[in-house]
Amino acid sequence: MSEAVRVAPKKERPEFRNIHVTELMNYRQPLAAIVSILHRISGVLIFALLPFVLYLLQESLRSEISFAHYQGFVTYPLVKLFILALVWAIMHHMFAGVRHLVMDLHVGLDKDSARKSSAAVLALSLTLTVLVALKLFGVF
Template identity: 45%
Template structure:
């Protein structure tokens, strides 16, 4: 009974800047953020696709838009979101099958997701630029 009373009186520490999240948790948050980014920017990509397929002038407009350095940075950001979401999704599918559930493997697979998404993004960025 004393344990239950003490647990209720403990302060809740919600300083999100100071909380040290483990790497798998950080990858999980990035997975959610990349999914949100893909969802939001999919409308922009679909608008570009629609404009490029509408007419030759629309295609020229889209080509000129994508040639702008800011648009290239946005495309590289979309590329990172796609690659990270894809790699982390494979990791979570494996975790759902109980592969890599132990702590050491979870950390290693988190590093692998981060590394693979960065390498794939760099290759994609070099190809776009």
């Protein structure tokens, strides 16, 4: 009756800690997560640049004189960069949106095909944006 009671060794519990904003760059996101984050950013960019797009549309349709003013306005490099940012946002948002719609149909949910589809979204949106940039800046 006087046997010593054996105490089982305690297991080390994993330590969960809060992540600070400065530590976010230490974590590597999968490609699908990056595409999803960029999808949100492109949606915000489209919404934020909507007044600029409507202004350009209004100026191009008002009259011949305002269209000539519009053509002069679009030649500024900063305006071209805004247009290029909008083109990237539209391209990326469209391709990532189609990817998300296909995934809603339960197609391509496994890890390998999700990685391939996210790489395709990035490749398509960046390739088409580069082609528009070459046309916009007068390379061809």
